[in-house]
Amino acid sequence: MWTPKRFYKSALTGESSDGFTILLDGRPVKTPSGGLLAVPTRGLAQAIASEWDAQEEEIRPDTMPAQQLAVTAVDGVRANRETIIGEILAYAGTDLLCYRAAEPDDLVERQQAAWQPLLDWAEQKTGAQFLVTEGVIPVDQPPEVAAALGEVVTALDDFEIAALSSVTAATGSIVIALAMMDGRIDGAEAFAASQLDEDYQTGKWGEDDEAAARRNKLRHDILAAEKFLGLIRTSEKTTGSGERT
Incomplete structure (x- = not known):
């Protein structure tokens, strides 16, 4: 290459x-x-x-993660904003937090302890109630879930949407991604929540090099997006005319 x-x-x-x-x-x-x-x-x-x-x-x-996310915002989101938002909102129907294990009991308890508070937060923020199921058979969320999430996402600017898209893809959960963006959890907690099942299996059976490399990449993407968000929210800004704010 x-x-x-x-x-x-x-x-x-x-x-x-x-x-x-x-x-x-x-x-x-x-x-x-x-x-x-x-x-x-x-x-x-x-x-x-x-x-x-x-x-x-x-x-x-x-x-160069900051460069990549900035390019995504300028070339990707700005030119295809509705498409990108649609891709993010599609995760509402397959959100990791809505698909729980039926057994063993210790995994069920871990999922409930780590995931339910985030769903409760999302429901309070959006006013919509998520359906939770056991297993992996897809469940259709009520239409108001996508509508409420859509209001939250469309209120974000292009750079925030670029970060949200990255974290949503890395975690498999729009709820985890929005919770991180809102400051409900940090990047490390977002990664841990998204990897709960994998951590459980690794604790029982160990981890191979390929799986470890994949997890490291996901952690890197999440933490890079968290840093990116901090830089666009806490630093000196300009308006569209270049005026400082």
Whole structure:
């Protein structure tokens, strides 16, 4: 697989009318579609610039999670917002937290203790009640569940939706992802909740290298999205005209 070589000496940040930018030897970074990569906060721009600066002889995109999520927001969500939202909301029908074990008792108890408080939180936040079932046979959630979740998701900006999409896919649960975004749980807790069944099986049977690598990747994606959210919510922002807020 071809890997691009590092072609720049410096990675700094700048400003434009669209937001904060990343400059490689003074030239702004663009997205794969050719648009300007402009982000809403200085902190996020600095984090992306640091990722570029940390590259050695070869550029490894897999070591640049903030860059990847920002590109997803600009090229992916902005151009296909309704499609991306639809993909996120589709998880409401297969949400991990709604599919429980019938046995053994200790696993049932673990799921109840870890998952039910998150469902209770989601029901309180949205006003919709989720159906919970045993086993893996799909259960149709009431229409008001998707409608209520849709109101929450559509209120997010493109960068928040990019992070939400990543965490939802990594956890298999829109409820876990929204709970993390809302501060109900942190990234480590989101990962632990999503891996409860796997942790139980690993405790009984052990874990192979492939499974461990997959879990590490999921943990990385969740924690990267958590950091990304922090950078877009707690740092200096610009308005669409470039004004600081």
